[in-house]
Amino acid sequence: MATRYLDTPTKSDTYPTHPDAQFPVARGDAITGDRYYSREFAEREWEHMWKRVWHVGGRESQLEETGDFIVHNFKHESVIMIRQEDGSVRAFFNVCRHRGNRLVNVEEGGVMKHLTCPYHNWKWNINGELDEVQDPEDFPQGNPCGKLRMKELPCETWGGFVFFSFDPNVLPLMEYLDPIPTLLANRDLANWKRVVWLTLRVNTNWKFASDNFNESYHIPAVHPQFQPMIDDHYSTTIFEMYPNGHNRMIEKLQPSSRYETSVNVMPLWADVLKEWDLDPAEFEGRAQEARLALQQARRKLGPERGYHYMAQLSDDELTDQFHHTGFPNLTLTGTPEGLHMFRTEPDADDPNWSTFDYWYMVPEVEGMDEVATIYGMRPLEEAEHQTELFGAEGQQIAQGDFLAQDLSLAVTQQQGLRSMGFEQAYLAEQETRISRFHEVINDYLEGRR
Numbered sequence: 001m002a003t004r005y006l007d008t009p010t011k012s013d014t015y016p017t018h019p020d021a022q023f024p025v026a027r028g029d030a031i032t033g034d035r036y037y038s039r040e041f042a043e044r045e046w047e048h049m050w051k052r053v054w055h056v057g058g059r060e061s062q063l064e065e066t067g068d069f070i071v072h073n074f075k076h077e078s079v080i081m082i083r084q085e086d087g088s089v090r091a092f093f094n095v096c097r098h099r100g101n102r103l104v105n106v107e108e109g110g111v112m113k114h115l116t117c118p119y120h121n122w123k124w125n126i127n128g129e130l131d132e133v134q135d136p137e138d139f140p141q142g143n144p145c146g147k148l149r150m151k152e153l154p155c156e157t158w159g160g161f162v163f164f165s166f167d168p169n170v171l172p173l174m175e176y177l178d179p180i181p182t183l184l185a186n187r188d189l190a191n192w193k194r195v196v197w198l199t200l201r202v203n204t205n206w207k208f209a210s211d212n213f214n215e216s217y218h219i220p221a222v223h224p225q226f227q228p229m230i231d232d233h234y235s236t237t238i239f240e241m242y243p244n245g246h247n248r249m250i251e252k253l254q255p256s257s258r259y260e261t262s263v264n265v266m267p268l269w270a271d272v273l274k275e276w277d278l279d280p281a282e283f284e285g286r287a288q289e290a291r292l293a294l295q296q297a298r299r300k301l302g303p304e305r306g307y308h309y310m311a312q313l314s315d316d317e318l319t320d321q322f323h324h325t326g327f328p329n330l331t332l333t334g335t336p337e338g339l340h341m342f343r344t345e346p347d348a349d350d351p352n353w354s355t356f357d358y359w360y361m362v363p364e365v366e367g368m369d370e371v372a373t374i375y376g377m378r379p380l381e382e383a384e385h386q387t388e389l390f391g392a393e394g395q396q397i398a399q400g401d402f403l404a405q406d407l408s409l410a411v412t413q414q415q416g417l418r419s420m421g422f423e424q425a426y427l428a429e430q431e432t433r434i435s436r437f438h439e440v441i442n443d444y445l446e447g448r449r
Contacts, residue, residue: 004234004235005429006235006237006238006239007023008021008023008239009021013314013315014315014316015250015314015315015316015317015320016183016185016314016317017183018179018182018183018242020179020242021241021248022240022241022242023240023241024239024240024432024435024436025432025436026432026439027435027439028435029438029439029442031424031427031434032423032424033418033419033422033423033424035205035207035438036204036205036207036208036351036417037351037414037417038351039350039351041351046075048444048445049328049441049444049445050074050166050328050346052165052166052167052170052444053170053327054163054165054176054177055072055079055163055164055165055166056072056161056163056330056341057070057079057081057162057164058072058081058108058161058162059160059161059162059194059359060089060157060160061160061193062162063082063083063089064083065083066083066084066126067083067110067111067112067113067126068082068083068109068110069104069108069110069115070107070108071094071106071108072107072164075346075347075348076348077093077166078093078094078095078104079091079094079153080092080093080094080103080104081164082115082126084127085127089157089162090152090155091152091153091154091155091164092151092153093150093153095150096120096122097144097148097150097151098117098122098144101117101118101119103115103117103118107385111126113126114126114131114132120133120134121134128149128150128152129149130145130147130149130150131145133145153166153168154167154168156172156173156174157173158173158174158181159187159190160189160190160191160192160361176244177244177246179242179246180326183248183322183324184322184324184332184339186313186317187313187363188309188312188363191363192338192339192362193364193382194359194360194382194383195360195371195373195378195379195380195381196358196359196360196373196374196378197359197385198357198358198386198387199355199357200355200357200388200389201388201390202353202355202390202407202411203353203390203391203411203414204352204354204407204410204411204413204414205346205351205354205414206329206344206345207344208354208410208414209329209331209342209343209344209356209406210328210329210331210344210437211437212410213325213331213342214247214433214434214437215249215431215433215434216234216251217232217430217431218409219232219256220256220258222406222409223402223405225268226402227255227258227266228255228256228267228269229253229254229255229266229268229269229272230251230321231251231252231253231254231255231257231258231262231288232251232258233257233258234429236254236257237249237250237252237430238250239430239432239433241436244327245327245328245436245437245449246324246326247324247433247436247437248322248324248325249323249325250316250322252291252316252319252320253272253291253294253321253336254288254290254291254319255269255288262287262288263285263286263288264285264287265280265281265284265287265290266287269290272294273294276297277297277301278294278297294318294319295316295319298319298336306365306366306368307366308366309363313336317334318336319336321334321335322334325433325437327440328440328441329343329344329345330342330343337371338360338371339360339361339362340358340359340360341359341360341361342357342358343356343357343359345357356390356407358403360373360374362380365380368380374402390407
C-alpha cells in the first residue's frame with residue numbers, strides 16, 4: 001500500500017470498524033465500454049448475478065398492518081412483499097398461476113385476507129395459498145385449491161429495509177450484507193423516516209452509480225460547492241474493501257485538503273460552525289481543526305437540542321461522511337443528520353437505460369416537524385413517492401443539487417462509452433474500488449462466486 005494513503009485500521013475508538021477491512025486491491029480486469037451497452041453482457045448479469053443477490057424491495061414502514069403489501073418490479077419480474085398475521089413479511093412473485101396475469105398493479109396497498117386476480121377472480125391468501133376459484137368443479141385435473149400456491153421468494157429485513165432474492169439458496173441476509181449492519185449499528189435505521197423518496201429514469205447503464213459512489217475523484221470537477229467542508233482528497237480519506245464485495249469510504253467534514261485554502265474558514269463551513277455555537281474567527285488559518293471542535297459541540301449540545309440519537313454516534317460519526325457501497329447496486333451514506341440511500345437497477349430491455357432511486361432517511365428530533373434535505377425543507381414524516389424522467393422538460397428537481405450533477409455526467413458518459421476512441425478505463429489508485437466492483441461482477445459471471 002502506498003504510504004501517501006491512510007492506513008486501513010481494523011480497530012478505532014472514533015468510528016465503527018470491522019476486522020475484515022482491507023485496503024482496496026484489484027486484479028486489473030479490463031473495464032471496457034461494452035459492459036455498459038451490450039445486451040449480451042446485460043443478459044449474463046441477469047442470469048448469473050441479479051438472480052443470486054439480495055434486492056431492496058421497500059421499507060417496513062409501508063407494512064404497518066396485516067395484509068399491507070409493497071410491490072417492486074425488477075426487469076421483467078414483479079415481486080409482492082406482504083405483512084403476515086404473525087408479523088413477518090413474506091415475498092411472492094406478483095403473478096396469478098392461472099394464466100399469468102399480474103395480481104397487483106399498484107406499488108403499495110392493503111388487503112384483508114386475499115389478493116384477488118382481476119382477470120378471473122382467483123383468490124390467493126396472503127400466505128400464498130389458493131383459497132377460492134370460480135367454477136372449481138370445471139377443472140378436469142381437479143380443483144386447483146389445495147394444489148397451487150403462489151411462488152415464494154426469500155424475504156428478510158434489516159434496518160427497516162425489506163429485502164428479497166430470486167435465489168432460493170441465497171445466503172442469509174445478514175451474512176450477505178456483512179459487515180454493513182455492524183458498521184451502521186449506531187444508527188437506529190429501522191425507526192428512521194424516509195422523508196425523500198425519488199425514482200428517476202436515466203439514460204445510462206445501472207453501473208454508473210456504483211462506479212461513481214466508489215470514488216471521490218470526481219468531486220472537484222462535478223461538485224465544487226463541497227470544497228469548503230468536504231475533504232475529498234485521497235490522503236485524508238479512509239478506503240476499505242470487504243470479502244463479500246462491499247466497500248467503504250470515509251470522508252472528513254472539513255475544508256478540502258486539495259487546496260491551499262483548506263486553512264481558511266469559508267462561508268459554508270462558517271455557517272455550520274455558527275449553528276453549533278462555534279466562532280469561525282477562532283479557526284481562521286486552521287480551519288480543519290474546527291472538525292474536532294464540532295464533534296465536541298455536537299456531543300455536548302446535540303441531546304440538549306433534541307438530537308438524542310447523537311448520543312449513540314461515535315465521535316467521527318458526528319461529523320464525517322461514511323459511504324458504504326453494497327454489492328452490487330446499493331449505496332448507504334451515513335452522515336450526522338441522516339442516511340442517504342442510492343440504488344440503480346437495469347432497464348428491463350435496454351442496458352442504456354436504468355432507474356435511479358434516492359431515499360433520504362432521518363431520525364426523530366424532539367421539537368422538529370421538518371428537516372433539511374437537498375430539495376429544501378421537508379416534513380419529518382414518511383414521503384410520498386416521486387417519479388420522473390431525468391432531464392425531462394419541466395422537471396421539478398433542482399439542477400444545482402449533487403444528484404443532478406452526477407446524473408448529468410452519467411448520461412454523457414454513457415454516450416462516450418460507445419466511442420471507438422475509448423478502449424478501457426485508466427484508473428487512479430483512489431479509484432481501485434471501481435476495479436474491485438467490476439471484478440466481483442466478473443466473479444459472478446464466470447462462476448467464481
